[in-house]
Amino acid sequence: MEINYTNYLKIKQTGISRAAMAEHFAIPDWKLKKLIAINGWGTKRPTIGNESGFDEYTEESCYWAGFLAADGCVDTKNRVRIMLKYDDINHLEKLKAFLQSTHTISVNTDKYNRCSFELTSSHICDMLELNFNIVPNKTDKLKFPSHIPRKWLIHYLRGYFDGDGSICESFSNKNSITASLYVTFASGCRDYSETLFMYLQKELNLGGHLQKFKDSVKWQLKYNTNDAIALLGYMYEDSSVYLDRKYALYQRIVVDNVREKR
Incomplete structure (x- = not known):
């Protein structure tokens, strides 16, 4: 032949x-x-066009660093990995576009229906550690990056919230007409949670509660209605990168002032 x-x-x-x-x-x-x-018949190695993406503080670099701090991981082999539910695959496309990457987004059609994105870059891992305190096995040793300038830290917080935060509406009792609003942050590191709690207290004069999940190693920051609205406005107003489904909730609850009712 x-x-x-x-x-x-x-x-x-x-x-x-x-x-x-x-x-x-x-x-x-x-x-x-x-x-x-x-x-050149073989499969071409994927490339990263924006490998310097985390070298400086920008809205996008800080947002994605926050998101990776919450929902991603780096390892000792210089791999950056993140896995989301399939419904959020568009968010991985945004990350891929930010990095100008040709890496493939993998889809796992098992019962969990997930999608994942992975790349290898010693430079990106070095910058994530230097600028954002993101290290291998970070779950219980993640440090809040207080050194990020205030104008950029807001974007990091939004990224972290999109990864490990939640917006909840629930009726406090059977007679409630309008649902109560709750906004939460979660973390596996107490020191990180305490520093974030104090930062938001100082920055926005928020109350809130810091508590440990029952039968878990995770910590939760919880903010009720007025504090929750202030926090959502602080994070999402005038933002250009976000998780679409959480931004839609912000738009409905804060911008349009529409809450769930019975």
């Missing part, structure tokens, strides 16, 4: 090994490997 790209692809699509392919072409495996490399 003639060795050309068309025949190479045709055989490759059968799923056989490279060694078996070499036998089809009646050449040694090493020679086929060399031909693949020289002619």
Whole structure:
């Protein structure tokens, strides 16, 4: 069989090994490997066009660092990984666009219906640690990045909230007509939660409660109606990057002043 790209692809699509392919072409495996490399027949390695994306503080870099601090992870092999429910796959597309990455977003159609994004970059991991305190195995040792300038920290907080925060409406009793509003942050690190709690207290004069989840190692910051509205406005007003479904709740509750009613 003639060795050309068309025949190479045709055989490759059968799923056989490279060694078996070499036998089809009646050449040694090493020679086929060399031909693949020289002619660029193999799968091209994914690229990161904006590898310096976390080098400086911007709205996008701070937002995505906050989101990764909440919902992502880095490891000792310089991998950055994040997994979300499939409904939020568009958010991974936004992250991919920010990094100008050609990496594939993987979809897992098991019972959890999830999607994930992963890349490897020692530079990005270094910058996430240097500028945002994001390190491997961060769950119980994540440090709040108080050194981020105030004008940028708001975007980090929105990113963290989009990853590990929630907006809830519930009726306090059977006679309630309008639902009560709650906004929460969650973290596996007490020190992080306490520092965030004090920052919001100082920045927005919020009350709120800091408590540990029952039978869990996670901590929760909880803010009720008026504080919740102030906090949502602080995080989302004039923002340009956010998780769409949470931004829609902010629009309805804060901007349009529409709450759930019986």
